[in-house]
Amino acid sequence: MAGPTIHRFEANGPGGKGLEDWGDIPVASLVSGTPHQNGHSYVNDETLGFKAGVWDCTAMTGKMEPYPCHEFMVVLEGSVTMIEENGRETTVKAGESFILPKGLVCQWKQPGYIRKFYVIWDDPGGAAPKDAKALKVLKPDPKGKLEPAAATAPELLLSGNPVQHSHDWFTDPTGQWSVGVWDSTAYHRKAMPFPRYELMSLLEGAVTITDDKGQVHRFKAGDSFFIEQGAVADFKTDGYVRKFYCIFQPKKAAAKSEAAE
Incomplete structure (x- = not known):
């Protein structure tokens, strides 16, 4: 059995061989669209609730609901607009990154095809944020002050x-x-x-x-x-x-x- 290793993330999966068919997104979670998704998990530890990889999907608009996990994303192609419960909108385009905290009430609005790298932790313990109302979509500034x-x-x-x-x-x-x-x-x-x-x-x-x-x-x-x-x-x-x-x-x-x- 192979031990812990180093992965080069590739937009088309390992060796550029393409992504696996992950099927359609359930209708129950959608407002519009018939989105089909593909992906590859470079890391997937179900015990820890942790995974990381690459994902793509056709156009869709999801329901306004609490986000189910903590997720960091690097957008490779396309764009998505995140709409928060208070009406605040954040658009993220190819070449940009963003963070969705677990529990943030938001809506995923994707006008076309998108591809991204992702790192997800669903926090099985379900720790509550200190102030749920303070949760928001975050776009880290790559040139910000350190x-x-x-x-x-x-x-x-x-x-x-x-x-x-x-x-x-x-x-x-x-x-x-x-x-x-x-x-x-x-x-x-x-x-x-x-x-x-x-x-x-x-x-x-x-x-x-x-x-x-x-x-x-x-x-x-x-x-x-x-x-x-x-x-x-x-x-x-x-x-x-x-x-x-x-x-x-x-x-x-x-x-x-x-x-x-």
Whole structure:
């Protein structure tokens, strides 16, 4: 059985072989449209209620109802307008990202075909937000202001100390699932088991990762990739790097985590 690994997210699934037929969206959840969907899950842990992959779908308008999970999405093609219960509308187009918190009352209005990368956590425990009325659609600003991040421990480095910044755009009520933007000057971290599940979508720069099997993974701006918790690999930037991140760190593992990329 294969252990934890690194996935390059591709719009057409692994190796560009195409997506699996996921059937029609149930009529009961729709206002209009006869949407048909396809997808591929790179990661799917039903016990944790966590999955990540690529999905596409034809036009539809869904019902106004509470969103069933926490979800971070990177739109690859098409657009969608999210309408909140208070009438606020947010349109997200190809090349943009957005976050839907679990429990947000909203309507999905998609005028045509759409394709996206996604990271979902349905939080089986159902933790309630501190203020449900404060929930809203979030569009992280890739160029927004960042705050200084905790320094990577020197014993984990094969390079000098980098200067790093980050900003969390959303964290779920339990603190296990978060989305934000992070940047760093050049650095090289030693090979170690990765302490969390993380999708990274590179905005600037390039990254080279070598896993414990000797396979070299290279990613550049515009690429998205996912590292599974426990995957053993190093992490080397070719210079300055900036990324979106979507992190899931189950509580049972959080206490053992190192503050490292």
